[in-house]
Amino acid sequence: MTNINDIIELVKRGALFVCNHSGGKDSQAMYLALRNLVPADQLVIVHADLGAVEWAGAVEHIRATTRGERLEVCKARRTLLQMIAERGMFPSPQQRQCTSDLKRGPIERTIR
Template identity: 55%
Template sequence: MLIERKKIVELTARGAIFYVSHSGGKDSQAMYCAITRLVPHDQIAVVHADLGEVEWEGVQDHIRATISHPLDVVRAGKTFIEMVDTGRRHGQTCHPGPPAQRDNAPAI
């Protein structure tokens, strides 16, 4: 952690902006808390990726209630299913791992 802290201090001194991705969960809250202890307020931006139909109701309100920065919300132009369908139409496939792992994997 010492090396990471040193790098954060160095980047802060150079004016870097730190983007904190915040889902609303405990890990995001912990990361936000850690960053706010090391980085000046005006060098932090908080971003939340809206999950559309599967977004938990009230998550954005929860995040806003637990941070002291504006919340920037981003949204994909397509749903996850639409992205998968687009990939399939373009011949893209998903594999569970590198070929060596797939070839030696036990049948399910």
């Protein structure tokens, strides 16, 4: 959905919008774009906590740079270090298990 008019129509219908936020600049840019279109009570921010490999202060940064929308912090069932130990190798561009298991899966469970 790239048409702003579609987003505005969904806002009028009371749709709930979810913004994934890592704490990085790309997430912040997406959040700012949504914030300009979506009322705070219709916007939920979701952050996937990466445990031992999480950047220190990521959640605090998100809270400090947003306007108080609901923030859901989700966590994977296993850590990256557990996954590496179980598989005996690090993730690679061909084996992007870390993205699905540490981010996409927990976020999908949280927003459902």
